[in-house]
Amino acid sequence: MTNNVFSRAAELSDSHTPFAIASIIETSGSAPRHKAQLLVEDSGQTFGTVGGGMVERHVIEEAIAAIKTGQSRMVDASMSRSGKNAMGMDCGGAMKVFIDVHNVKPQLLLIGAGHVNQEVAHLAGRLGFAITVADSWKPNLTAERFPEFTRLVDGDTISEAIAKTTITPDTQVVIATNHEDIEALMTVLKTEARHIGQLASRKKVTTLKAKALETGISPERFNEVRTPVGLDLGAETPEEIAVSIMSEILAISRHKKPAPMGDMVEEGLKRRVVIRGAGDLASGVALKLHNSGYDVIMLDLPEPTVIRTNIAFAQALVNDDRLITVEGVTGCKARSVADALKIIEQRNIAVMADPDAASLRQLKPAIVVDAILAKRNLGTHQKMAPVTLALGPGFTAGKDVDAVIETCRGHDLGRIIYSGEAKANTGTPGVIGGYGAERVLRSPCAGVVTPLVKIGDLVCEGQTVATVGEYAEPVITPISGKVRGMINPGLKVSEHFKIGDVDPRGTSVDHSTTTDKARTIAGGVLEAVLTISRNSA
Structure with a gap:
């Protein structure tokens, strides 16, 4: 069976x-197979087996989907009736x-097998594209003019x-014919193609558009057609034009908006922000800047001590899937x-x-925001970036x-504050x-924290909401309300360390979004960034 799989793989590889x-x-438990391979073609044809039944059916579906996206993937299958990744089976493995x-x-x-498309084909072949060339003039379609395996x-x-x-x-279409451009373009525009490039002079574009509108396009x-096709590189020869087109x-293949590379690099650096700290206030700032078009990178402790874990991007550092979503970001x-x-x-x-922000030298941010809120400066200075900001005292x-940026309520x-300090910490x-x-x-006391409630829970005055240390010393809330913050379980803390907070407003409080305080501070950060950037331009 294995030989069949790999002999078929060889045949498919030869034919691309x-x-x-x-x-x-x-595998674990009662799995039908412990070592096997299954080859799946995009048509659904299979060779080999990984055990049959519902598991194999699921693997085949996932394989066909993977072929369509061009991305390999991992599949987990549980041969049980219920639970995570359950396949509706009774094997138990x-x-x-x-x-x-x-x-x-x-x-x-x-479309068109002339000199330009011949050069495009050779360059595309080296870049890993599957190439088809269509023409009505057969003498142009000689195999010697194109890369091997060109259709x-x-x-x-x-x-x-x-x-x-x-x-x-998803097909990339390039039209470059001698005298059939109008017919070719009208035909392609009636297909599903989203990526159409037309080789044309700027004068010819006007003619093409008029003809297209006359035919009902x-x-x-x-306007979805890229014409003249290619980046403006000052190209003149077929070889140079091919580089422009393939660039x-x-x-587009990498979901980028084509732009001169120098401009892309420069603009990318201008948008890059590094935020020291990734707690809830820092995360409010990150959301504001991200939603305003900036690229945000946040730095925090390997085991963050944030308490509003559901709205702090620091949680990505400890979550099993290494992700967290806050307000859709x-x-x-x-x-x-x-x-x-x-x-x-992405x-x-x-x-x-x-x-310690050791990565700043490589990241080269345009903006650094210290949002650690340590009430003292932990090493941030003006030479870190063209624009440097800090939240609160210190x-x-x-x-x-x-x-x-002032962080004291009121x-x-x-x-x-462009000169001086924020209000002292009370x-x-x-x-x-x-x-x-x-x-x-x-x-x-000092010790490891074990939360007994979670964020969003309603608690009553006198209730034990967590324990700390070897002897499970109780943490008792002195007020009733909604749990707004609770530190991650298993963290070792010192005596009097802040491990959570309760909001006395109870059910009326939205614990799932950033706070009014975070949003106000974020607005100040954005205004400061825009003001300082404009004044230094």
Whole structure:
């Protein structure tokens, strides 16, 4: 059976046909197989087996989906009636299957087999594209002019040749014919193609648009055509034009908006923000900046001591899936600078365990915000970035940082201080619902915290909400209300350490979104960033 799998894989590889091989890599309990491979073609045809039944059916479905996306994946299957990854079986075992995708290449359709598309084909072949060339002039379609495995399609007319090809929404189409551009473009515009490039002079674009509108093509559909196709590199020769075209196609294939590379790098650096700290106030700032178009990277302790864990991006560092979503924005744990840059490219917030900000030299941010709220400066200085800000006391604006944002509740909350310091720390929490210090839950002794309630729970005065230490010393809430914060279980804390808080307003409080305080401070940060950036431009 294994020989059949790999002999078929060899045949499909030779013909450059997409397929996936599913391999059992881990089993437990009463699994039907412990070591096996299953080959799945995109048509659903299979060779081999990983055990049959519902598990195999699920693996086949996942393999076909993986082929369509071009991404390998891991599949977990539990041979039980209920529970996580249950397959509706009674065996009781479990298996982990890795699906490895092969021969999935981006599709490129070149309409017209002239000099430019010949050069495009050779460059695309080296870049891993599956190439089809369509033309109505057969002498152009000689195999020697194109890379090996190029599919050559002819027809009596260009429309007939195009009809013999397969065009999906993801097919990259480049039209470059001698005298059939109008017919070719009108034909392609009636397909599902989303990525259409037309080689044309700027004058010819006007003619093409007029003809398209005459035939009933909507202005919106025509405007989806990239014409003249390619990036503006000053290209003149067919070889240079091919580089221009493939540069644009690569950008689109990677879901990037094509732009001159120098501009992209410079603009990317201008948008990059590093926030020291990833607690709830820092996370409110991160949300504001992220939603305003900035790329945000947050730095915190490997085991964060935040208490409002459901609305703090620091939680990504300890969650099993290394993710947390706050108000629709996802924070992802980054294991390295390279990892962080990939995360922000995907328009997520990167969170790194780097309390000393050692990664700043590589990250080269335009903006640094100290949101640790340690009530003292833990090393932030103006040379860290072109724009430096800090939240709360412990910093002097104009000396340590460019500006300080007031964090004390009251009339000045969120005020930008460009010279001087924020109000000194009083040591007393702001009053909410008539309660100040009573709202804060502190450890009665040193030791490991074991929460007995979770964020969002309603508690009553005198209730034990957690225990600390070897002898389970109780943490008792002095007021009734809703649990707004609770530290992660298993953390070792010192005596009097802040481990949670209770909001006396109870059910009327939304514990699932950032606080009014965080939003006000975030507004001050954004205003300071824009003001300082504009004044220094």
